[in-house]
């Protein structure tokens with residue numbers, strides 16, 4: 001298994017996502033354990049982009065439960081109809097929130113988080129988890145992040161199993 005990732009330190013995010021995708025594919029191809037793979041994906045995204053918080057919530061027994069993450073302490077359980085995570089999970093759509101204070105129902109795990117993107121993860125037709133990324137800067141996420149994180153989530157879907 002690769003012990004480090006390589007990426008351009010001063011490149012734009014779309015370029016860095018394109019560099020990461022084959023490395024994440026290789027990383028996850030070498031391991032079948034879902035928790036190990038999610039933990040490494042969180043580490044890769046934290047290292048490459050320095051996000052304030054990056055991690056997973058996994059659907060279990062009717063709610064979203066905290067999974068592997070990088071960053072400060074986080075809320076452990078989120079109802080399917082609550083917060084940005086619940087919104088992305090239940091609408092099955094990637095959600096970009098430029099200003100979390102302006103999103104009704106945003107769950108503030110940390111008062112330092114200012115903007116957020118959440119990408120649903122599927123097993124077949126079923127939403128089974130979400131990838132959640134928080135920034136301490138306003139409006140930090142764009143369509144480049146949506147495309148890049150969705151590309152990474154498609155790799156996760158092929159190599160991980162949930163539930």
Ligand code: SME
Nearest residue numbers: 074083084085106107109
């Ligand atoms: N802000 C999220 C909760 C999870 S934390 O950001 C890690 C939400 O509103 O769903």
